[in-house]
Amino acid sequence: MxxxxxxxxxxxxSNTYPEATAGLAAPLLGHLDPDFLAMLDETGNRLRAVWGTENLRTLPLSGTGSIGMEAAFVNFVRPGDVVVVAVNGLFGERMCDVADRYGAEVVRVDHPWGQPVDVQRVLDAHPSPALVAAVHAETSTGARSDLKHLGTALRERDERTLLLADCVTSIGGEEIALDDWGVDIAYAGTQKCLGVAPGLAPFTVSERAWQRRVERPTTWYLDLGLIGNYVTGGSSGGRAYHHTAPTAMVASLHAGLGRILDEGxxxxxxxxxxxxxxxxxxxxxxxxxxxxxxxxxxxxxxxxxxxxxxxxxxxxxxxxxxxxxxxxxxxxxxxxxxxxxxxxxxxxxxxxxxxxxxxxxxxxxx
Amino acid sequence: MxxxxxxxxxxxxSNTYPEATAGLAAPLLGHLDPDFLAMLDETGNRLRAVWGTENLRTLPLSGTGSIGMEAAFVNFVRPGDVVVVAVNGLFGERMCDVADRYGAEVVRVDHPWGQPVDVQRVLDAHPSPALVAAVHAETSTGARSDLKHLGTALRERDERTLLLADCVTSIGGEEIALDDWGVDIAYAGTQKCLGVAPGLAPFTVSERAWQRRVERPTTWYLDLGLIGNYVTGGSSGGRAYHHTAPTAMVASLHAGLGRILDEGxxxxxxxxxxxxxxxxxxxxxxxxxxxxxxxxxxxxxxxxxxxxxxxxxxxxxxxxxxxxxxxxxxxxxxxxxxxxxxxxxxxxxxxxxxxxxxxxxxxxxx
The missing domain is CATH 3.90.1150.10 (Aspartate Aminotransferase, domain 1)
Structure with a gap:
């Protein structure tokens, strides 16, 4: 046919970069092969570059973009935590659903769809939430929000509140500076501006957020403590097998990111x-x-x-x-x-x- | 390089079937493209054929094999449910961990590694558990267990107990007859005998298990009710977008399964x-x-x-x-x-x- x-x-x-397609079809490597692990490390470096972060814990999760949202809430929210969600489209809506499933006390700040997030209204919604969540580029509406403004304002007010950002549609399509902006946790997808097929969720966590993660989350598959032992090595320095990484997809992401960074x-x-x-x-x-x-x-x-x-x-x-x-x-x-x-x-x-x-x-x- | x-x-x-590699690198389709949805439907049919089941709900989940295990427990176990797990290797061990995270009362039946599951000991472990879980082909030891014997014995004793099977290393490598054997829920991986890269978890659920699923599980990403509305259509018959399916991986699985069924x-x-x-x-x-x-x-x-x-x-x-x-x-x-x-x-x-x-x-x- x-x-x-x-x-x-x-x-x-979206259609993939030719390099990303070639990466998908390249000879498959095992998830514990030293050549694959070197490629995974370099993929982390490349993600740091496009995201503007020094976060040690920067890695592709083994699922599509939405799994990044799930990983963020299951690993960083405890039942009863106040989570302020800026809702200006479908993905903000979804964040409320996911946060609620993990027992968060969700404070929604609704905006008309198509509008950016109103930073002042988000600040006014609660004096000291555990987490504030917002979407950088709302895929459902085509509107961009000012994460730098939001992050700076949050840091000035309160050292305790973590900022979580959905970067699914922004990563690889515009310049992002997570560390400068004060974003603690971010996730993305491969299938939009990174020019790679869907199937991985780039994820990054700051050190201060990491210190506050849930020790044993309900999920096994997305337990970042366990995944971290494979991706960045455990406390003993060794890498412990967690699950079989989707090696072809990682090779493709590695190649797509290489293309982006070559162009600059x-x-x-x-x-x-x-x-x-x-x-x-x-x-x-x-x-x-x-x-x-x-x-x-x-x-x-x-x-x-x-x-x-x-x-x-x-x-x-x-x-x-x-x-x-x-x-x-x-x-x-x-x-x-x-x-x-x-x-x-x-x-x-x-x-x-x-x-x-x-x-x-x-x-x-x- | x-x-x-x-x-x-x-x-x-393992190395992939050439057809599966070609499927990965074929022009990418969108997850709502009618051609992709037809391919997804056919992938379900092909999974039914290799698994020996008529289950309507037979689909590839968007993650590696382990996400199938997680999906099984999060969607079918309620806090306090008695879950008997036959442990004869690493993946039985892992099932205990996952079931425990979702609040199950786990009854472990330990076996020496390298041995098959002892059906009588599993039956004797509890008179009427909500779920019995076992690994068909233990990847950690290379031993096969007799699921037909286990499933038949469970059905004879009690209509209530569901049987969950890990088929990660058996699918596509040996003949399986889930329906005949009385298996209610099964998951697998693509990266072993299916000859496809890692990244998808084939999953199947019987109608009687479906009727007993958790209505709103803690997970959003693996909420089978929501995923089902995309894969098999909702109650209104229409397909509702859930998450972006990993279309390249599905195309590859479709092709790998095609190769297997052509050979027979x-x-x-x-x-x-x-x-x-x-x-x-x-x-x-x-x-x-x-x-x-x-x-x-x-x-x-x-x-x-x-x-x-x-x-x-x-x-x-x-x-x-x-x-x-x-x-x-x-x-x-x-x-x-x-x-x-x-x-x-x-x-x-x-x-x-x-x-x-x-x-x-x-x-x-x-």
């Missing part, structure tokens, strides 16, 4: 900005309205209001069947009234912009 | 038996002693006693550096006194047997 080749211009996964993170970020601006200009020229709040729009993921009288699903279906182009519908209540168009990683290119604009113009008859 | 190519003849991962599961099982017998004969001819109890030895994974005076790690290191062959050390207290040699999936071949026997002979000077 013929293989289908799509242009993945939705909210992720500032150049990669500029490429995303340029592609995003060209797309957003083109959409406006077609008379379409952008959904996320101006001044807070992501370059890597653009949300567009579906014009009145247009059936969202029909357009997406025609793009897929006639042009092999995938774009996303909206999330939650915006499922049929918003489209999401991603230009992430390898797709942050002007050729993709023209392809998409041309196809969309034909389909909409504009 | 030159790529390293190893013969992965340890306890997994009986022929694949015979190939594993033939290769395993040739290896075990060759090892005995070299004067080596097999570790697992006779009559219960796996074909796909052979455990060997390290001869007195031989340094286990030195031998493994020479095999790796001089021959690019990986074999495994032992597990737990047998770390340095047992080797584990896998002939799984694509490696269940006579050429691999000769290569390994020849290299080992040279290294041991026999």
């Amino acid at each position: 013929a293989l289908v080749e799509r242009s993945l211009l939705g909210p992720g996964p 993170m500032p150049a990669v970020a500029a490429r995303h900005r340029e592609a995003g601006a060209a797309l957003q200009d083109g959409l406006r020229e077609m008379g379409l309205e952008l959904f996320a709040s101006e001044g807070h729009r992501l370059s890597q993921l653009t949300s567009v209001v579906v014009p009145e009288g247009v059936n969202s699903g029909d357009v997406r279906k025609r793009l897929l069947t006639d042009y092999d182009i995938e774009i996303g519908g909206g999330a939650g209540q915006y499922a049929n009234s918003v489209w999401r168009i991603g230009l992430m990683g390898h797709n942050a290119r002007l050729d993709r912009v023209e392809m998409l604009l041309g196809a969309l113009k034909r389909v909409l008859g504009r | 030159a790529l390293v190519e190893r013969s992965l003849l340890g306890p997994g991962p 599961m009986p022929a694949v099982a015979a190939r594993h038996r033939e290769a395993g017998a040739a290896l075990q004969d060759g090892l005995r001819e070299m004067g080596l002693e097999l570790f697992a109890s006779e009559g219960h030895r796996l074909s796909q994974l052979t455990s060997v006693v390290v001869p007195e005076g031989v340094n286990s790690g030195d031998v493994r290191k020479r095999l790796l550096t001089d021959y690019d062959i990986e074999i495994g050390g032992g597990a737990g207290q047998y770390a340095n006194s047992v080797w584990r040699i896998g002939l799984m999936g694509h490696n269940a071949r006579l050429d691999r047997v000769e290569m390994l026997l020849g290299a080992l002979k040279r290294v041991l000077g026999r």
Whole structure:
């Protein structure tokens, strides 16, 4: 049967960097092979570079992006802990669900979707929460929040509160400085701006957060103490087997990150900005309205209001069947009234912009 | 830098079927693409075929094999439930740890490592447990247990007790008939006899177990109710997005399973038996002693006693550096006194047997 080749211009996964594809198909290594362990160490170094952190505990978890969210709450929240969650889209909503399952006293700070997080409202929500959680780049709406502002304000107020950030859609697409911003715990996914297939969740923890982790969390698979003994070595210095690491995916992530760092993170970020601006200009020229709040729009993921009288699903279906182009519908209540168009990683290119604009113009008859 | 190519003849991962490698590197599909969803459905069908089950809920979970164990306990055990665990190796041990984290009252039935599970002792351990858990093929020791005997005996005694089976090292390497045997919940891994890279945990649940699942488990990522709405469709019939499925890994599993079913599961099982017998004969001819109890030895994974005076790690290191062959050390207290040699999936071949026997002979000077 013929293989289908799509242009993945939705909210992720996106088409992978050629280096990442080659990494996936390279001869498989065992999870205890010294060559694999060296590659895993280097993957940690590369993640530190794109994330702007010196955190020793920086590693890819063996699951898709959402497993990073789960790992954060199960390892750092105890029943009864006050957790303030800034909710400005689907992934903030999900954080509330996950935190609640682990017994947190969740304080929601709701925002209209498409808006960035209001730092002052988050601060005002509780005087001394154990944890504040926010999404850097909301995949569901295409809005960016100012983590630097939030982190700085939290550190100034209180040395106790930890800051947790969802970086699923920001990592590898824009410059991030977790340490400067005061982020303690962050997770991400591989399938968006890192240009790697879905299947790993990059994760990082600061030393001060590490000291406050739950000693024996309910989860075995995501027990960071056990995983840490494999990834960074145990107290005796040796590496203890935990679970079989997804070695092909790690090799692919290693290669994708290598490609990004060869190009240089500032150049990669500029490429995303340029592609995003060209797309957003083109959409406006077609008379379409952008959904996320101006001044807070992501370059890597653009949300567009579906014009009145247009059936969202029909357009997406025609793009897929006639042009092999995938774009996303909206999330939650915006499922049929918003489209999401991603230009992430390898797709942050002007050729993709023209392809998409041309196809969309034909389909909409504009 | 030159790529390293190893013969992965340890306890997994093993070298992948060429079809599985091609599946990994094929153009990536989105997790909501109709072509991907059709492939996911077919992957479920193929898993049913190799597992011998009609279970509707048969799917690959987004993590490595161990996540299957975690999903089983978090979704089917409530605090205070009596769980009888047959422990005859590392993975039985781990089940006790995981079950305990979720509040089960764990009744351990310990066996000497290398022995199969003693069905009568398991039955005698508790008159009516909520769940009995056992490992089909213990990766840590190379011993097979008789799940058919265990399942039949449990069903005859009590309609209430669920049977959970770890099939990580058996799936794709021998014939399995979960439904006939009375297994309610089973999980596996992709990186052993399925001949696919590590990264997915095939999982299956019977209807009677499904009716007794935990409605809102502590985990969000592994909440089978939510995942089921994506994989098999929700009550309304539609598929609801849960998390981004690892689409490249699913494509690879789909292809690996296709290869197995093309060859035919009986022929694949015979190939594993033939290769395993040739290896075990060759090892005995070299004067080596097999570790697992006779009559219960796996074909796909052979455990060997390290001869007195031989340094286990030195031998493994020479095999790796001089021959690019990986074999495994032992597990737990047998770390340095047992080797584990896998002939799984694509490696269940006579050429691999000769290569390994020849290299080992040279290294041991026999």
